[in-house]
Amino acid sequence: MxxxxxxxxxxxxxxxxxxxxxxxxxxxxxxxxxxxxxxxxxxxxxxxxxxxxxxxxxxxxxxPVKTQSLIAFGLAMKSFGTTPQQLGKRRYSHRDDVVASHLIEQRHTYPSCTVQCQVRSVSTQLEGLCPLRKAVKKDDFLRLRFNFKVPVLQWAGSFSHSEWGRLETYIPPYGWKGLPQDIVRSTLALLNDSSSSRLFERRWPDQCVRCAVVGNGGILRGSKQGRAIDSHHFVFRVNGAITKHFEEDVGTKTSFYGFTTNTMKNSLNSYRKDGFTKVPRGQRVRYIFIPSNERDYVMMSAAIQGLTVTSGHDKGDWPSRYFGFKPPVKHFKMLHPDFVTYVTQRFLKSPLLKYSQLYMPSTGALMLLTALHMCDQVSAYGFITKNFADFSDHYYDAVMLPLRFYANHDMQMESWLWEVLHARKVMSLYKRTKVK
Known part of the structure; x- marks a missing residue:
């Protein structure tokens, strides 16, 4: 009705x-x-x-939620070019070329892909050894979507007059439109550490880096996955990443914390009563800013310099209350607009793209896709699965709360994508049935 x-x-x-x-x-x-x-x-x-x-x-x-999920599921399948029966089984056909072209079709609100964005064969010394790229190499359907040449992070070398001219046409997080040039330039100039353009260093050239990306879904409550999560080389967490009192289910390790300034502050306000009183800290924690608007550039700049925020929505705020006083530059990372554009167009091209100033992939989706492009073996925990209605919204909810869907994300499409990538052995998606 x-x-x-x-x-x-x-x-x-x-x-x-x-x-x-x-x-x-x-x-x-x-x-x-x-x-x-x-x-x-x-x-x-x-x-x-x-x-x-x-x-x-x-x-x-x-x-009803179930009806809407079916509608969204169907739209997602139409966009990605497959059906539940074909999921994980279908062989490559000419249809895939058509679908891939549709997925990367340029829209007027998004930057066209540079030469880095064009489809190339995967070339890496690890492609024959590590599960993720090995799976991509063998699967024509995936090879048309994954491009490991797209820059994942912004750093000091990302800014130039030509890049400004290209990206100022597109709104954040897909570009720099509406952002003051001096703020973008000065913030990126601070990301001048030798590691600023890389998420992590490989200890050995032939090492397969294993990463866990931990969402906050209620499926993790009672899961006893903490030890498995902490066994990975790196652990990504997002937003209201509470570990205290939930160590057995979600682990204790945090290598990367992903957020926008807005989602970080909203999480601190909304989940304080649940125990989220501060963002993860530590010498091994790295902060990944999603450049959703000017706030993220201003907050990062102030945090690196150990200053208060001097302008904008967060004027007067003291970043040290979140990240500690003046952490090393290497602790800060920021996603590249080209990467956000690429993963949106190739993997999460939702009907909501018609409302580009509203829609963007969720924080969890962007962190999971980041891991899928930087790590060699990826496991996802606490992400939405088909039986999401069996679990509470978050693993730290004191009482059962239904999953909430937001206007600026397409959670059903994201859920379907994780199922596809799990079925095609690109990643491992943690699933379980509800314990009665």
């Missing part, structure tokens, strides 16, 4: 950090739609349209 009544929200405002919710009673059910960074109807965890898409059209479509 669909009813009109959700207030209109300008998508240009919905990606901003200033959230001005609009609430309008549904004429029949008298439910409330909140429009801001999320648009969620509270009745039985009902979504406002397909991932709140219809809210943008002044429409609130009240559909």
């Amino acid at each position: 669909c009813g009109y009544g959700c207030g209109y929200a300008d998508p240009r405002a919905m990606r901003s950090d200033f959230v001005a919710p609009i609430k309008v009673a549904h004429p029949d059910l008298r439910q409330i739609c909140w429009i801001g960074l999320m648009c969620l109807c509270p009745l039985n965890n009902v979504l406002c349209g397909f991932n709140s898409l219809l809210c943008i059209f002044n429409t609130c479509c009240l559909l």
